[in-house]
Every structure is written in C-alpha cells, then in structure tokens.
Amino acid sequence: MRNSRPEAGLRSGNPKYGAGVCDFCGEPRPLLWRCRRCGFSVCQVCLSQDQKRFSCNAITWVCPNCLNWETL
Ligand SMILES: [Zn+2]
Ligand SMILES: [Zn+2]
Incomplete structure (x- = not known):
C-alpha cells in the first residue's frame, strides 16, 4: 500500500510536515515540521522562537530528539 506520489497528502506515508500536536509546546x-527518523514534531512557532536549539536557518532544522537533520 505504498503511495509513490510525492504529493500524496499530509496524512499518508511519512511526510516531513503536516497537521498535528507539537511535541515541543503541546499545542495542536x-x-x-516532522522528523522522518523518529517522528518528533515541532510547530513553526517553536521553530522560530528557538532557532538556536533547532539550528534552524530557514533551510534545515535539527531534531532535538535524535539529532537528525531535516530540510524545511
Ligand atoms: Zn510548538
Ligand atoms: Zn528525530
């Protein structure tokens, strides 16, 4: 049941972004943004407020949970 379309929608597969509850602030x-390695989710608010923690530079961010680099 793998969907090979790259724009298959936010709820299928393991997208790097989507709707949900932020693991950092707990807000829906x-x-x-979602880490595709461990599933950690962080909202744009946390990402912009804590850019040092996430090493966010408008291109990439680092998952604080598993230190996986993700692109925005
Ligand atoms: Zn948040
Ligand atoms: Zn991670």
Missing part, C-alpha cells in the same frame, strides 16, 4: 497546530 495546522502545520508542523
């Missing part, structure tokens, strides 16, 4: 958000 319409858009959050």
